[in-house]
Amino acid sequence: MFENLKEQPADKILALIEAFKADPRDGKIDLGVGVYKNAEGVTPVMRAVKAAEKKIWEEQITKSxxxxxxxxxxxxxxxxxxxxxxxxxxxxxxxxxxxxxxxxxxxxxxxxxxxxxxxxxxxxxxxxxxxxxxxxxxxxxxxxxxxxxxxxxxxxxxxxxxxxxxxxxxxxxxxxxxxxxxxxxxxxxxxxxxxxxxxxxxxxxxxxxxxxxxxxxxxxxxxxxxxxxxxxxxxxxxxxxxxxxxxxxxxxxxxxxxxxxxxxxxxxxxxxxxxxxxxxxxxxxxxxxxxxxxxxxDPALRADWAAELEEVRLGMLELRKQLAAELQRLTGSDRFAFLGEHRGMFSRLGTTPELVEKMRADSGIYMVGDSRMNIAGLNTKTVPILAQAIVDAGV
Incomplete structure (x- = not known):
């Protein structure tokens, strides 16, 4: 039976993760993986989640x-x-x-x-x-x-x-x-x-x-x-x-x-x-x-969760605005203003796979080949690096 199985095509995002790990460059930037990260590059456990888990651990009496x-x-x-x-x-x-x-x-x-x-x-x-x-x-x-x-x-x-x-x-x-x-x-x-x-x-x-x-x-x-x-x-x-x-x-x-x-x-x-x-x-x-x-x-936990979620949302929005402003400064045009208008973790630059690969090869910028990038993979220090890589690649 098993001889009839065929090798499945590699998942492009998972392959990108492995390529990023193997890249020895210190200044590499991972914008491919679709998870939220804070400024330190960590996907944190939210405060309310920690508190809820503790409450569940203390009160739960069955795993049925x-x-x-x-x-x-x-x-x-x-x-x-x-x-x-x-x-x-x-x-x-x-x-x-x-x-x-x-x-x-x-x-x-x-x-x-x-x-x-x-x-x-x-x-x-x-x-x-x-x-x-x-x-x-x-x-x-x-x-x-x-x-x-x-x-x-x-x-x-x-x-x-x-x-x-x-x-x-x-x-x-x-x-x-x-x-x-x-x-x-x-x-x-x-x-x-x-x-x-x-x-x-x-x-x-x-x-x-x-x-x-x-x-x-x-x-x-x-x-x-x-x-x-x-x-x-x-x-x-x-x-x-x-x-x-x-x-x-x-x-x-x-x-x-x-x-x-x-x-x-x-x-x-x-x-x-x-x-x-x-x-x-x-x-x-x-x-x-x-x-x-x-x-x-739980009203208290819900309020704390909503407050931390709002911090996450506003943080990503500020990164968007910073990136759009930096690209405007470097190019002298509003061509990338849409990045500040997009919402959520992702934006698509709208460029070619060839230029995406050029950014990876020249600047260590990792994003999906269709130019989808995870804004949450940035921080205030790496935004200018990304902006310069986009300009240098001729996006």
Whole structure:
């Protein structure tokens, strides 16, 4: 049997990590790996997470399973965080998943189970694992225009034109709730409303991947679009991640939500989600979910978490502004002003793989070949180094 297996293509980001480790240069800068880092290059454990873990250690009396859907208190807390009062809780079926990736995978599985003929539309570009999972599942896919490399913004006219021309009833449109990965370029609320109008006109169903709530414009601001969509479409899937905003990457903590305007469908939706959990991994992991629940249901811990998250958000925003200003100083133009307007950890420079490789070879700057860079991989001292490398490479 094993002789029939084929070597799988190397993951580009993982390969980049290994290349960075092997580089002996002292001044090298890692902008490839997609995790938050502070100014010292460390992904810290948040204060509220430490406190919550201590509380759990002191109070927890069992490690028994919580249930196929996970702890209901976790679902309640996360539905509240993401959706606020946009819809009634009874309209939302939800299950805990191993990270946001698990939520994405289960969402695609649900689509395939509910409508095998559904096509999934994704932004060009999108997080590579979206497409990888869809291809593995054998689902039909189609991209829609999204990023304008010339302006560094959203090609909204192209996006709407593609959706209007190609969507059919029952298709699924994958959208990023905030902090678009890999570009950092986001729709504004007016544009979101137009997207919703197209979805309702065509009968297509939105699926929102919201992995960076709190990293862009703030916890509520980053959820505004998702809440608007939930309140204005008949059906919606949401894959949420706690990896970034709680800093619990290795705990693999996510939630999949199925929102229906018809609350009578929630029972069937909930049963279907639990069924998929059973088929893929039975009971979801609980430790990260319990950390999140403990924080979100304790007023003091929640306030401290929100305050530290805001420090993280503002720190990344300052790095963006510093980089845009330094590039303006070096080039004498506002060509890179979009970097200050992007939100979240990532920005896409919009340059070629050849120039990305030139920056790596000449200056030790490591970013993904499509020019996605992790702003959180910078600090105030390395921003000028990056800016000079961008100029020297002729980006």
């Amino acid at each position: 399973y919580t249930g196929l859907a996970g702890d209901p208190a976790y679902a309640d807390a996360m539905v509240g965080l993401v959706l606020g009062d946009a819809v009634e809780r009874g309209q939302v079926a939800a299950v805990a998943t191993p990270g946001g990736t698990g939520a994405v995978r289960q969402a695609f599985e649900l689509v395939k189970m509910a409508n095998p003929a559904a096509r999934v539309f994704y932004s060009d570009p999108t997080w590579p694992n979206h497409v990888s999972i869809l291809n593995y599942l054998g689902m039909e896919t189609q991209s829609y225009r999204y990023f304008d490399s010339e302006t560094g913004g959203v090609d909204f006219e192209g996006m709407i034109a593609d959706l209007k021309a190609n969507l059919k009833a029952g298709d699924v449109v994958l959208l990023h709730g905030c902090c678009h990965n890999p570009t950092g370029a986001n729709l504004n609320l007016v544009q979101w409303k137009e997207v919703v109008a197209v979805l309702n006109e065509t009968g297509a169903i939105p699926m929102i991947d919201i992995a960076y709530q709190g990293f862009g414009d703030g916890l509520d601001a980053d959820a505004e679009a998702t809440r608007y969509v939930a309140a204005n479409v008949p059906e919606l899937l949401i894959a949420a991640s706690c990896s970034k905003n709680f800093g619990i990457y290795r705990e693999r903590t996510g939630l999949l939500m199925a929102v229906s305007a018809d609350a009578a469908k929630t029972k069937v939706n909930q049963g279907s989600l639990a069924f998929l959990n059973r088929q893929n991994y039975s009971f979801p992991p609980d430790h990260g979910a319990r950390i999140v629940t403990t924080i979100l249901t």
